[in-house]
Amino acid sequence: MQVKCICLTWLARADLSNLNSGEGSGNLTELKTYDRGRKPYVSGQATRTALFETMARSHPEHFKCTAELPCADVENCWGCDLRGYLATEEGVGGDRRWSPLKVSPGMGQIPAEIVTDLLTRASVVQKEGKESKDNRIAHVQLTENIYKFSLVIDTANVGRVQVPKIEGKGNKQRFAGWDTAVDISPEQRIERINAVLDAVFNLSGFAKQARASASMAPEVILISLQPTYNQRGIKALELNAEGEVNLQKLQSMIEEHKAMGCDVLFGHTPGVVANDQQLVELLEKQNIEIMPVYAAFNKAKNMLAAGV
Ligand SMILES: [Zn+2]
Numbered sequence: 374m375q376v377k378c379i380c381l382t383w384l385a386r387a388d389l390s391n392l393n394s395g396e397g398s399g400n401l402t403e404l405k406t407y408d409r410g411r412k413p414y415v416s417g418q419a420t421r422t423a424l425f426e427t428m429a430r431s432h433p434e435h436f437k438c439t440a441e442l443p444c445a446d447v448e449n450c451w452g453c454d455l456r457g458y459l460a461t462e463e464g465v466g467g468d469r470r471w472s473p474l475k476v477s478p479g480m481g482q483i484p485a486e487i488v489t490d491l492l493t494r495a496s497v498v499q500k501e502g503k504e505s506k507d508n509r510i511a512h513v514q515l516t517e518n519i520y521k522f523s524l525v526i527d528t529a530n531v532g533r534v535q536v537p538k539i540e541g542k543g544n545k546q547r548f549a550g551w552d553t554a555v556d557i558s559p560e561q562r563i564e565r566i567n568a569v570l571d572a573v574f575n576l577s578g579f580a581k582q583a584r585a586s587a588s589m590a591p592e593v594i595l596i597s598l599q600p601t602y603n604q605r606g607i608k609a610l611e612l613n614a615e616g617e618v619n620l621q622k623l624q625s626m627i628e629e630h631k632a633m634g635c636d637v638l639f640g641h642t643p644g645v646v647a648n649d650q651q652l653v654e655l656l657e658k659q660n661i662e663i664m665p666v667y668a669a670f671n672k673a674k675n676m677l678a679a680g681v
Pocket residue numbers: 436437438439443444445446450451452453454
């Protein structure tokens with residue numbers, strides 16, 4: 374199959390974490406919440422940033438600029454290619470680019486009590502040659518939850534830029550199709566997509582993680598390799614208040630994916646969702662192999678390489 378799209382939806386547990394909290398009033402750091410304040414979430418922006426930081430840590434040589442000052446070199450800079458940009462100067466790839474990666478916010482799935490924790494930050498401050506102690510108290514809202522994330526990779530547009538071809542002059546101008554301005558080789562494209570998949574597998578790099586030490590790397594994941602670009606799979610793996618996967622929704626997603634000619638892979642860690650037994654039974658009935666998470670990623674990479 375020529376893979377046009379890879380859709381990943383995953384669950385990650387976070388213990389009393391405080392990922393991507395907004396700045397509240399005074400010393401209170403508030404969690405971002407939805408569903409009338411009962412569930413926490415991690416913004417899509419924070420998730421994207423974490424994803425690119427994780428990727429850049431493994432491949433610093435391919436990130437040629439910062440997001441604030443894009444170099445617009447889609448052919449050589451993974452940052453500009455995958456992040457997209459709005460540049461002040463026109464590069465080979467034009468002055469703007471939409472990211473081929475669509476990242477969802479991380480949505481806490483379970484209504485949970487939000488705990489306020491008290492942290493004391495003691496530091497020694499040097500001021501005009503004198504040392505003084507600075508004790509600060511910070512309240513940090515913490516919560517435990519299972520987060521659902523999704524990422525859709527528009528694989529055909531990784532390392533590829535198309536620009537409109539305009540013919541004629543003045544009011545005789547007309548659109549004459551698309552010119553390909555940048556098109557990296559299939560091998561380079563696979564290398565970049567593999568780096569994205571590795572970054573999801575290793576996902577870390579959230580701003581607050583230095584203190585909270587939580588990983589958003591997948592523990593349960595559904596990966597679909599698709600011959601058509603769409604974002605239809607991202608609703609799979611929704612949990613109810615008891616932490617059970619919505620099996621009906623999952624079954625209809627899997628059946629739809631198969632009918633559309635997608636390959637569906639499932640990576641599993643036991644004990645993350647409450648209805649594990651029924652989940653496993655459903656997948657077996659659907660003839661979907663249940664693999665450890667790393668094996669599902671490896672298989673996705675092998676299938677991607679075989680499709681070229
Ligand atoms: Zn760049």
